[in-house]
Amino acid sequence: MLRIIDRLLQFHIFDHPEGGKIIKETIRHYDKKHRRLNLEQRFKIRRFRRKLPDHNYRHLLSLVALSREQWIELVESAGFVIESCVHGFQKSTPASRSTLHLVARKFAPR
Numbered sequence: 001m002l003r004i005i006d007r008l009l010q011f012h013i014f015d016h017p018e019g020g021k022i023i024k025e026t027i028r029h030y031d032k033k034h035r036r037l038n039l040e041q042r043f044k045i046r047r048f049r050r051k052l053p054d055h056n057y058r059h060l061l062s063l064v065a066l067s068r069e070q071w072i073e074l075v076e077s078a079g080f081v082i083e084s085c086v087h088g089f090q091k092s093t094p095a096s097r098s099t100l101h102l103v104a105r106k107f108a109p110r
Helices: 068-077
Strands: 007-015 021-031 036-046 055-064 080-088 099-106
Touching: 068 080, 068 099
Parallel strands: none
Antiparallel strands: 007 021, 021 036, 036 055, 080 099
16 A cells, blocks of 8 residues: 655755765655645754854745646736746656746747
């Protein structure tokens, strides 16, 4: 049985230029009810050798997650003409979610 997990945590550890480490965490959560992709990025600065205080920062993003048809309607209602439209699927992406790539052009009003 395939379980769809709505939260994903990724992290990377980098060397800090002045010594210590920078830990970057990205947490993604898909809110089905409100059709949003919520991203939280956390940056943790850890200075091991210099006895300096640790610092924690975070950045929150909330992105609209519309259907293909809703995106096309939104782009066209803003006066753009869609020249191409391609879906992108990955093996790790549940079938209910996808990536939509649009190429659109806005012509100057006559």
